[in-house]
Amino acid sequence: MTELQPHKILPRLDESLLTHLPPFSRLERRHIRTILDQATARRYDAGVAIFDEGAPAERFFMLLDGYVRVVRVTQSGEQVTALHIPAGQLLGIAKAVGRDTYPATAVTATESIALSWPMRLWESFVADYEGFATETYKTVGDRMGEIHNRVMEMATQQVEQRVANALLRLINQSGRKVLDGIEIDFPITRQDLSELTATTLHTASRLLSAWEKQGLVRSKRKRVTVLDPHALVVISQPKSGL
DNA sequence: ACATTAATTATGT
DNA sequence: ACATAATTAATGT
Numbered sequence: 001m002t003e004l005q006p007h008k009i010l011p012r013l014d015e016s017l018l019t020h021l022p023p024f025s026r027l028e029r030r031h032i033r034t035i036l037d038q039a040t041a042r043r044y045d046a047g048v049a050i051f052d053e054g055a056p057a058e059r060f061f062m063l064l065d066g067y068v069r070v071v072r073v074t075q076s077g078e079q080v081t082a083l084h085i086p087a088g089q090l091l092g093i094a095k096a097v098g099r100d101t102y103p104a105t106a107v108t109a110t111e112s113i114a115l116s117w118p119m120r121l122w123e124s125f126v127a128d129y130e131g132f133a134t135e136t137y138k139t140v141g142d143r144m145g146e147i148h149n150r151v152m153e154m155a156t157q158q159v160e161q162r163v164a165n166a167l168l169r170l171i172n173q174s175g176r177k178v179l180d181g182i183e184i185d186f187p188i189t190r191q192d193l194s195e196l197t198a199t200t201l202h203t204a205s206r207l208l209s210a211w212e213k214q215g216l217v218r219s220k221r222k223r224v225t226v227l228d229p230h231a232l233v234v235i236s237q238p239k240s241g242l
Numbered sequence: 243a244c245a246t247t248a249a250t251t252a253t254g255t
Numbered sequence: 256a257c258a259t260a261a262t263t264a265a266t267g268t
Contacts, residue, residue, distance in 0.1 A: 159244070189260065200245060205261060221253060221260055 017064060021088050026131040039115040050106040057094035057102050059116040063087050066112025067186040071105045081195040082147055086174050089139060095122040096140050109186040154198050157238060162197040163207050164236035171226050180227055187222035
């Protein structure tokens with residue numbers, strides 16, 4: 001009890017942490033080694049910001065465990081969750097989109113572990129490691145596509161369809177199979193869901209309650225399980241005649 | 243077809 | 256006991 005250390009750095013990072021992750025999977029062992037030797041590992045409690053929107057992008061991250069939400073704040077001060085990022089993906093890669101500040105805030109949805117590197121290493125990673133660039137730009141493209149899809153949804157679909165779609169995406173990207181359905185693998189509130197779909201907490205709550213009565217979903221506080229994905233797919237289809 | 247306001251209840255530390 | 260989450264009804268645009 002005499003030596004209090006705020007947080008411990010993990011002793012030695014094992015190469016197996018990175019070998020199976022897309023940005024690094026094609027690299028030779030010695031490359032992985034030098035990459036790991038330059039990395040800093042940190043553990044984050046749930047609900048803390050890994051970095052803040054607008055702050056100088058000093059480091060980029062690889063999420064090893066947990067989930068983070070990428071959050072932006074509008075002029076009027078409302079929070080909007082842009083997307084969720086599961087373990088195994090890069091994070092805070094401002095340089096990949098030509099920025100030197102973070103474009104959004106990253107908040108841990110669960111307790112998480114991430115590696116990080118100083119941003120000055122970005123160029124050398126891209127230059128030195130075959131496949132790193134292509135893989136990361138692919139994920140950037142995927143994310144932009146997803147955000148774009150949501151913007152389209154906001155304009156065209158009704159609330160009921162949007163939250164149905166949001167739930168379907170969440171179980172596809174971050175779902176965990178349980179006995180009778182697929183549970184969203186991180187704590188998510190009605191508020192979160194409403195931010196994802198640009199509606200109010202109350203509407204999201206009503207829809208969830210209604211679907212629960214119909215046996216499509218089951219939810220406890222902060223946990224949502226989809227029991228009948230197909231029924232949600234049906235709901236997510238725009239109604240004919242509009 | 244939704245949001246907003248407000249009151250009420252449930253749930254987790 | 257307290258704060259946070261979720262439900263529900265009433266009212267507004």
